[in-house]
Amino acid sequence: MTAVWRSTGPAIDVANRHTVDVQALLEEYTATGDLSGPMRIVSDRDIPFGASDSAVVRAIQARLAGRLHEAVTLAAQAVTQLATTDTTSSMLARGELAQAAALTGQVDLARRAIGDLESPGQAVSAGPWIDLARPWVVWAAGARSESTDIAAANAHRLRHWPDRGLELIALHDLVRLGQPASAVDRLSTLAGEGVGPLAAVCWRHAIAAAARDVGQLMQVADEFAALGHHLYAAGSAAAAESMARRVRGPGLAAVIGRARAFALPGLRLSAIPALSTRERHIAQLALTGLSSRRIGERLSLSARTLDSHLPSVYRKLVVSGRVEVHTALDA
Numbered sequence: 394m395t396a397v398w399r400s401t402g403p404a405i406d407v408a409n410r411h412t413v414d415v416q417a418l419l420e421e422y423t424a425t426g427d428l429s430g431p432m433r434i435v436s437d438r439d440i441p442f443g444a445s446d447s448a449v450v451r452a453i454q455a456r457l458a459g460r461l462h463e464a465v466t467l468a469a470q471a472v473t474q475l476a477t478t479d480t481t482s483s484m485l486a487r488g489e490l491a492q493a494a495a496l497t498g499q500v501d502l503a504r505r506a507i508g509d510l511e512s513p514g515q516a517v518s519a520g521p522w523i524d525l526a527r528p529w530v531v532w533a534a535g536a537r538s539e540s541t542d543i544a545a546a547n548a549h550r551l552r553h554w555p556d557r558g559l560e561l562i563a564l565h566d567l568v569r570l571g572q573p574a575s576a577v578d579r580l581s582t583l584a585g586e587g588v589g590p591l592a593a594v595c596w597r598h599a600i601a602a603a604a605r606d607v608g609q610l611m612q613v614a615d616e617f618a619a620l621g622h623h624l625y626a627a628g629s630a631a632a633a634e635s636m637a638r639r640v641r642g643p644g645l646a647a648v649i650g651r652a653r654a655f656a657l658p659g660l661r662l663s664a665i666p667a668l669s670t671r672e673r674h675i676a677q678l679a680l681t682g683l684s685s686r687r688i689g690e691r692l693s694l695s696a697r698t699l700d701s702h703l704p705s706v707y708r709k710l711v712v713s714g715r716v717e718v719h720t721a722l723d724a
Contacts, residue, residue, distance in 0.1 A: 426591025426620045445474040446482050452489045456496070459623030461659040464493040465502075472506065481520065488522035495526070495533035496624075498661030503530045521551065521559050528566055533661070541572045548576065557588045565595040569628050573602035591620060598629055607633045607640075607648060614655050623657065630655035672706045675699065679706075679715050 452467035468490035475483040487506045494503035507523055507530065524547050532540035544566040551560035561583055567576040580596040594616045601609035610633035617626035634652035637645050671692070678688045689699045707714065 426589060426622060445471045445486065449482060449485045449489060452493065456493050457622050457624050459627060459657040461493055461497050461657060465490065465497060468493055484520040485522045488526040491526035492529050495529040496661065497659045498533060500533045503533060525562055528570060532570060541567065541570050544570055545575060557583060561588060561592055561595060568595065568599045568602055573599040577603055594620065602632060605636050607637050611651055618655065627655045627657045627660055672702055675702050676706050676718050679718055
């Protein structure tokens with residue numbers, strides 16, 4: 394059965410200090426890419442904003458700003474505080490915990506955050522924030538094709554959502570998950586409607602990713618960073634680095650150097666798969682000029698075992714031999 398999002402609470406009326414609908418608050422600011430408004434409201438003691446709602450808003454802001462471990466901590470705090478409720482805020486907290494945990498490679502935690510909301514055939518979902526987290530949980534678990542299917546379904550449903558901000562997130566998720574061509578036309582429409590500056594940058598991201606344009610991807614990373622969206626900046630820069638490695642042109646070292654400047658502590662969805670501890674030791678010894686036989690002796694590995702590890706190192710770093718390993722590891 395097709396999931397249909399249920400309506401959230403009453404519209405926000407911050408000016409008159411009425412009850413704050415935290416999801417409406419976030420949707421209002423999402424399209425512009427500016428979370429400073431919600432952060433100001435969170436800090437306003439005259440507005441009835443609970444500690445758990447405050448933690449949710451701060452978690453989302455921390456994730457987009459690239460402070461991923463902080464986002465996990467804040468979201469987990471909110472989930473604990475809202476453990477006995479089934480409110481919009483509770484669903485926001487659980488969705489945010491799932492997404493932040495997935496981005497930091499904590500797949501089990503991400504699954505637990507939304508696991509009991511995955512009942513087969515349910516007609517009403519727990520809300521868009523839960524559904525927006527699902528493709529990232531699936532992606533982190535390694536089911537890349539399924540993740541893009543979920544993201545595409547989110548974008549389709551959110552096209553009918555009253556606020557364009559959440560549709561923008563879903564469309565940009567398609568870009569980030571490697572399907573920019575599926576999102577570029579609709580992102581163009583949103584950017585043309587003047588939804589906000591973030592929509593225009595997301596559209597340019599889709600164009601650059603679809604064209605596999607390394608230079609434009611780095612430019613987009615700069616634009617995301619200027620908006621304070623360092624998570625998106627890191628993703629665009631990582632994609633540029635991955636593409637540059639495959640081409641292996643004369644500017645590779647410069648691209649890698651620029652891309653690494655956008656790297657985020659804890660982000661596990663990097664463009665280049667992480668080396669295992671043994672593979673990194675092998676790569677570092679290879680940089681010293683040691684022969685395969687000497688490396689094997691140093692690490693107590695047989696020639697056959699070493700020969701099986703080296704191709705894996707080259708494949709993960711997208712290099713063709715030892716000379717390029719230096720650039721991949723140290724640029």
